[in-house]
């Protein structure tokens with residue numbers, strides 16, 4: 001992500017935190033900035049390595065607490081199948097998530113289709129199942145990799 005773009009995202013996150021009365025602590029902010037600079041999803045331990053350059057005494061719980069917070073605020077999505085994290089491309093509200101994950105270069109693209117969500121919700125309802133969150137992870141090859 002471009003430098004200006006990640007700055008804009010940090011400012012947006014700061015504003016939202018202020019509105020919600022929650023604190024974007026230095027560690028949370030730092031993790032957010034690292035994710036904003038990444039084009040791909042990144043695992044917790046790689047995040048920790050990067051965080052250590054800014055916060056030398058950072059420990060795994062530092063990262064996990066920051067990630068929990070960022071997920072609660074809807075800033076970050078967890079990709080369960082690869083156990084990694086990616087910044088939400090349009091955070092600010094909770095939404096159903098569909099991820100296109102490239103198996104070759106690791107890029108992650110977030111798409112939003114209400115149609116997919118509604119269909120899933122409808123079919124779940126028919127089974128008497130109440131959906132709380134929904135994340136669809138599609139694996140394959142991105143545009144740059146399938147040539």
Ligand SMILES: [Zn+2]
Nearest residue numbers: 088089090110
């Ligand atoms: Zn999102």
Ligand SMILES: [Zn+2]
Nearest residue numbers: 102105142145
């Ligand atoms: Zn790719």
